Amino acid sequence: MTALLLVPLLVPFLAPPLARRAADRLAPATALWVLTASALALAGACVAALGALILTGLLTLPAFAALGELVHPLRTPADHVVLPAATAATGVLTLSAWTLVRSALRQTRAFRTARTQAGRRPAAGDLCVIDSPHPDAYALPGRPHRIVVTTGMLRSLGPAEREALFAHERAHNRSGHHYFLAAAELAAHGHPALRATRDAIRLAAERAADEAAAEVVGDRRLTATAIARAALAGQASPTTRPAFAPAATTGPVPRRVAALLEPSRGRSRATRRTASLLVACTVLSVAAGTAGVADFHHRVEIAQGEESP
DSSP states (O other): OGGGGGHHHHGGGGHHHHHHHHHHHSOHHHHHHHHHHHHHHHHHHHHHHHHHHHHHHHTTSHHHHHHTTOSSOOOOSOHHHHHHHHHHHHHHHHHHHHHHHHHHHHHHHHHHHHHHHHHTSOEETTEEEEOOSSOOEEEEOSSSOEEEEEHHHHHHSOHHHHHHHHHHHHHHHHHTHHHHHHHHHHHHTTOTTHHHHHHHHHHHHHHHHHHHHHHHHTOHHHHHHHHHHHHHHHTTOOOOOOTTSOOTTOSOHHHHHHHHHSOOOOOOHHHHHHHHHHHHHHHHHHHHHHHHHHHHHHHHHHHTTSSOO
């Protein structure tokens, strides 16, 4: 049953291509929920599997076996398999935790800086204008939500395009897209393959806001033009906004513009198949990880003399 713990470590490599296809074919809001839930589940199963592998290796050592009150040897595969696997799992989990902590600290500092900067400026409703020649605009979460835009970005757009841009950023705040982006960032530190899935989640969030903005302004072409011009204006501009603060200028803008300009397409059988495959991979990973952890727990209880083999 220890082999089951390898399934959550391998299945996430199947997720990126499925996530990219799902982001393209599913309705943006649906894709956002499906991709985020799958990424979190895959990351959680991976971390649980790594933890079980580490404990399996530790409990084969006399000192930890005594600490775990084992009265019988823990039944495991050969030591030349268990100990290297436990060592590798320890290294991977330690590195993941380290990079997650570093990222969290960096993003927390960026968020505090952005909130402080926005708090120093007078706001018109939820709109906060920063005096800067660098074009930038983003949705800043917190209480209250803010739409932060620089004077450089305002000068780059016409009045109607500005309204489309503001509608896009308001859609981010209204739908809580920063939660999805934070979850994607968390999942990306759980397994390296999920970094590509994080990009698909970001695309889905931007596409959802694009569609919401187009509905508000009533003009898909205007929305596409505003996003394209904002992206062109801000592509060389430095930004210190946190990664979970969504912005209209991020992601594969040409794909987003093309999606706005294309007529709406019905959901095909291929679309349902793509989503089903992604969900099936997630269920397989979680089920295998749960079964592996349950088997490990059962073997520990046997070694403790609490259950019979």
